Amino acid sequence: MNTIWIAVGALTLLGLVFGAILGYASRRFAVEDDPVVEKIDAILPQSQCGQCGYPGCRPYAEAVGLQGEKINRCAPGGEAVMLKIAELLNVEPQPCDGEEQQAAPVRMLAVIDENNCIGCTKCIQACPVDAIVGATRAMHTVMSDLCTGCNLCVDPCPTHCIELRPVNETPDSWK
CATH class of the missing domain: 3.30.70.20 (Alpha-Beta Plaits)
Structure with a gap:
């Protein structure tokens, strides 16, 4: 019976030590996200459809926020999403089809x-x-x-x- 309590105590101590190490590491090595990318990602519809040419909404938000990608490539979001992103970034709205002339989607x-x-x-x-x-x-x-x-x-x-x-x-x- 005594060996069971020793094993329980050792496992509890190991859990506390590794928990403290992981807690410290998560704060020490945390990567700050760009707040603009977070806001763009929140505006996008999160359908992960890939119609914009990116594998999901998050990569497209990063491309718009960090690399200057066009804001009009989200087909499911349409004009409403494009206008919200344009307002957020203070840029001119673009035609929804990504071309120079506006075409009805x-x-x-x-x-x-x-x-x-x-x-x-x-x-x-x-x-x-x-x-x-x-x-x-x-x-x-x-x-x-x-x-x-x-x-x-x-x-x-x-x-x-x-x-x-x-x-x-x-x-x-x-x-």
């Missing part, structure tokens, strides 16, 4: 051919905004009000039953 929506869906859930796992619902080995469907048209669900589908289609502009679908 076409909103895309993922559509699943439900007759060919095998219910593998690969599209659900790929969707960064949880716009696809369904169960394993059951038909899946896309919730159109949540879909950003990021195209990340199309490639993982083994039956190629997902395609992106342009959304008809109606008062209900306009954003």
Whole structure:
């Protein structure tokens, strides 16, 4: 019984020592983040879709804040996000398509051919905004009000039953 208390005491002491070392190291070697990058990242929609050419919202925020990348490359955020970033950085707003002339962006929506869906859930796992619902080995469907048209669900589908289609502009679908 005495050896158990010695083992418990030794493990507790080791836990306290290593906890103190880790606590000191986390404060000593902390890296300060750029507050502008943090604010830009908070403005972005966090869909991690990659339509801007970066692997996620954080790398795009770092490119805008530190390297001067264009502020108009976030397709899911659209004009609203671009205007907020322009206001934050005190720069001129840019056309939303990234080109010199303003073009009306076409909103895309993922559509699943439900007759060919095998219910593998690969599209659900790929969707960064949880716009696809369904169960394993059951038909899946896309919730159109949540879909950003990021195209990340199309490639993982083994039956190629997902395609992106342009959304008809109606008062209900306009954003």
